[in-house]
Amino acid sequence: QVQVVESGGDLVQPGGSLRLSCAASGSIFSFYHMGWYRQAPGKQRELVALIMSGGSTNYADSVKGRFIISGDNAKNTVFLQMNSLKPEDTAVYYCNVALRSGNYWGQGTQVTVSS
Numbered sequence: 001q002v003q004v005v006e007s008g009g010d011l012v013q014p015g016g017s018l019r020l021s022c023a024a025s026g027s028i029f030s031f032y033h034m035g036w037y038r039q040a041p042g043k044q045r046e047l048v049a050l051i052m053s054g055g056s057t058n059y060a061d062s063v064k065g066r067f068i069i070s071g072d073n074a075k076n077t078v079f080l081q082m083n084s085l086k087p088e089d090t091a092v093y094y095c096n097v098a099l100r101s102g103n104y105w106g107q108g109t110q111v112t113v114s115s
Helices: none
Strands: 002-007 018-026 031-039 046-052 057-059 067-072 077-082 091-099 102-105 109-113
Touching (some): 002 102, 046 067, 057 067
Antiparallel strands (some): 091 102, 091 109
16 A cells, blocks of 8 residues: 655745645555646646656646755655745645556645735
């Protein structure tokens, strides 16, 4: 079994910053990638950022230059530093871990950007 737990969501003003954390535990020997997705009310879940096992990263166009994904392979953790937050970044953010055994999701953490 694999467990994925996110933390760090909060209410923040436009222009502010937040750092999300995700820790995976259980039967993890190596992963293909770890990443963050988000889902706003009434919208489909969308990719925010991925980090591959080799360290390369991918970002959605909407967050490039504002968000930074990083990870610690040894600890099976991934972080999302979110800067210059906008109201349209408001969503539930989900951590995803892609393993040989399948895709695993956390329960989500709420990020609300509002004045």
